[in-house]
Amino acid sequence: MGWESHLTAASADIDLIDILWRQDIDLGAGREVFDYSHRQKEQDVDKELQDGGEQEDTWAGEGAEALARDLLVDGETGESFPAQFRANVASITEAVPSENESPALENSLFSPLLTGTESPFDLEQQWQDLMSIMEMQAMEVNTSASEILYNAPPGDPLSTNYSLAPNTPINQNVSLHQASLGGCSQDFSLFSSEVENLPVASSSTLLPLVPSNSTSLNSTFGSTNLAGLFFPPQLNGTANDTAGPELPDPLGGLLDEAMLDEISLMDLAIEEGFNPVQASQLEEEFDSDSGLSLDSSHSPSSLSSSEGSSSSSSSSSSSASSSASSSFSEEGAVGYSSDSETLDLEEAEGAVGYQPEYSKFCRMSYQDPSQLSCLPYLEHVGHNHTYNMAPSALDSADLPPPSTLKKSSKEKQADFLDKQMSRDEHRARAMKIPFTNDKIINLPVEEFNELLSKYQLSEAQLSLIRDIRRRGKNKMAAQNCRKRKLDTILNLERDVEDLQRDKARLLREKVEFLRSLRQMKQKVQSLYQEVFGRLRDENGRPYSPSQYALQYAGDGSVLLIPRTMADQQVRRQERKPKDRRK
DNA sequence: GGGGTCTGTCATGAA
DNA sequence: CTTTCATGACAGACC
Numbered sequence: 022m023g024w025e026s027h028l029t030a031a032s033a034d035i036d037l038i039d040i041l042w043r044q045d046i047d048l049g050a051g052r053e054v055f056d057y058s059h060r061q062k063e064q065d066v067d068k069e070l071q072d073g074g075e076q077e078d079t080w081a082g083e084g085a086e087a088l089a090r091d092l093l094v095d096g097e098t099g100e101s102f103p104a105q106f107r108a109n110v111a112s113i114t115e116a117v118p119s120e121n122e123s124p125a126l127e128n129s130l131f132s133p134l135l136t137g138t139e140s141p142f143d144l145e146q147q148w149q150d151l152m153s154i155m156e157m158q159a160m161e162v163n164t165s166a167s168e169i170l171y172n173a174p175p176g177d178p179l180s181t182n183y184s185l186a187p188n189t190p191i192n193q194n195v196s197l198h199q200a201s202l203g204g205c206s207q208d209f210s211l212f213s214s215e216v217e218n219l220p221v222a223s224s225s226t227l228l229p230l231v232p233s234n235s236t237s238l239n240s241t242f243g244s245t246n247l248a249g250l251f252f253p254p255q256l257n258g259t260a261n262d263t264a265g266p267e268l269p270d271p272l273g274g275l276l277d278e279a280m281l282d283e284i285s286l287m288d289l290a291i292e293e294g295f296n297p298v299q300a301s302q303l304e305e306e307f308d309s310d311s312g313l314s315l316d317s318s319h320s321p322s323s324l325s326s327s328e329g330s331s332s333s334s335s336s337s338s339s340s341a342s343s344s345a346s347s348s349f350s351e352e353g354a355v356g357y358s359s360d361s362e363t364l365d366l367e368e369a370e371g372a373v374g375y376q377p378e379y380s381k382f383c384r385m386s387y388q389d390p391s392q393l394s395c396l397p398y399l400e401h402v403g404h405n406h407t408y409n410m411a412p413s414a415l416d417s418a419d420l421p422p423p424s425t426l427k428k429s430s431k432e433k434q435a436d437f438l439d440k441q442m443s444r445d446e447h448r449a450r451a452m453k454i455p456f457t458n459d460k461i462i463n464l465p466v467e468e469f470n471e472l473l474s475k476y477q478l479s480e481a482q483l484s485l486i487r488d489i490r491r492r493g494k495n496k497m498a499a500q501n502c503r504k505r506k507l508d509t510i511l512n513l514e515r516d517v518e519d520l521q522r523d524k525a526r527l528l529r530e531k532v533e534f535l536r537s538l539r540q541m542k543q544k545v546q547s548l549y550q551e552v553f554g555r556l557r558d559e560n561g562r563p564y565s566p567s568q569y570a571l572q573y574a575g576d577g578s579v580l581l582i583p584r585t586m587a588d589q590q591v592r593r594q595e596r597k598p599k600d601r602r603k
Numbered sequence: 604g605g606g607g608t609c610t611g612t613c614a615t616g617a618a
Numbered sequence: 619c620t621t622t623c624a625t626g627a628c629a630g631a632c633c
Binding site for chain 1 (some may be wrong): 613
């Protein structure tokens with residue numbers, strides 16, 4: 022059924038995630054980087070190094086936002102940089118005496134594309150995404166994929182995907198060991214205009230950018246330091262720069278801020294959420310999901326709509342939910358002439374119009390006995406309660422037994438027929454009711470009253486007839502009610518499958534978007550490092566990444582500006598979104 | 604014998 | 619007020 026396709030979709034997602042994860046491993050993002058305890062430890066060290074303290078919320082403190090800050094979330098892509106990363110950088114920078122002190126440099130490690138980490142964090146949404154992934158894993162027959170996620174250390178595939186380890190090929194590629202830009206020439210094609218504009222920008226506003234022909238770049242900065250160039254200090258609460266302006270995003274409209282926030286949050290949530298305990302809990306949830314325990318997405322509206330759809334789709338069994346009562350009841354009243362004595366009677370009495378409706382209930386086990394007569398093999402399937410009498414049996418019950426039968430067999434048949442008769446039929450026979458229970462139950466009120474008026478009936482008889490009618494109608498109502506309930510369940514299950522398919526597809530798309538985003542970001546990082554590393558001042562010396570930063574102007578030009586200036590601008594730009602979100 | 608399912612019935616509320 | 623219908627709850631029959 023659809024279940025299989027769902028399974029395949031789910032496994033495709035897992036494959037995709039897994040592939041991405043492996044790619045990131047190839048890129049050098051080791052899982053140990055995300056070790057939680059280690060991270061915390063490193064953060065403590067960071068606390069001592071940083072003076073601002075505004076980013077030093079504890080993990081337990083302020084939930085997602087605190088998490089985001091502590092994880093040094095990339096505001097652009099949501100990539101979270103574990104603290105160990107910072108520590109490593111700090112240790113490297115210590116080896117470079119010419120550089121400024123760790124706080125600034127640490128922060129300078131982060132991409133100029135980094136924005137403030139504050140984000141409109143829809144944690145619940147992220148959790149739902151997580152649950153989706155879990156769900157897909159739970160449905161995955163091959164457990165290997167789920168093991169990867171469940172057992173993975175805090176650095177889960179996704180978060181690992183979007184993390185940048187210090188030794189990623191990107192950084193290596195852009196290291197200034199390379200004499201030319203060939204290594205990333207294709208990258209420059211993205212921003213060739215900016216590169217060409219560099220000299221113009223420098224001459225017009227700020228320090229002149231001296232084209233680099235030096236080969237001592239690496240000796241001065243080291244590739245790691247160059248990487249450090251790449252990251253503005255706005256995440257840093259320290260001296261020089263807490264709020265340098267985030268450099269204009271070269272990716273421009275491609276990277277919508279909201280989108281980036283969401284991505285970053287997703288990463289965090291995933292990183293947070295993928296621990297074995299929660300995974301198993303989620304698994305249990307899904308295991309116990311019978312299709313009725315629906316999540317919030319299956320709201321009453323969904324239910325009603327599904328019922329409405331059931332009416333239209335599932336053999337037109339019921340009409341639109343709210344208006345179903347009247348029409349359905351009509352159908353039901355006629356569809357379930359379960360106490361009907363004979364089909365002939367119905368037809369003779371003008372109940373013919375009801376027949377087409379029988380097909381509606383073919384799926385149900387409590388079908389109209391008259392319908393069962395069309396499917397004789399069903400008569401003895403399942404429960405054979407004495408309440409309902411098969412039409413054929415009813416026929417022979419009302420008619421005298423065939424004379425060809427021996428008396429003993431007659432008695433046997435009579436016993437059998439007695440057993441087949443409903444209790445009300447027994448009562449009616451005992452009370453000598455002069456018409457069939459089918460008439461009693463199914464005749465319209467007027468005709469029913471007419472029928473009663475034709476006979477002289479005792480009070481007891483009338484009472485019994487009214488009870489028979491009431492019970493008969495209620496019996497049909499109960500049958501209809503149960504059928505509706507079953508249809509509703511089936512339709513809800515179908516809806517759940519559809520929604521799960523949609524969700525899996527959306528998750529797939531999301532992962533693909535994240536991947537392309539990551540690639541773009543890496544290109545930008547490469548370009549930044551390449552450009553900055555080649556800049557030389559009047560004396561032919563490279564610029565210190567802790568003192569200068571590149572800034573992309575709106576017109577496509579690139580400016581080299583002092584860090585302090587850049588930080589101020591970042592601070593200004595950071596304030597705006599915060600205000601907007603309040 | 605106990606549990607699950609199916610079915611009929613009753614009580615109740617709504618239309 | 620009566621009738622009809624929907625539905626939850628319960629019980630009996632059956633497997």
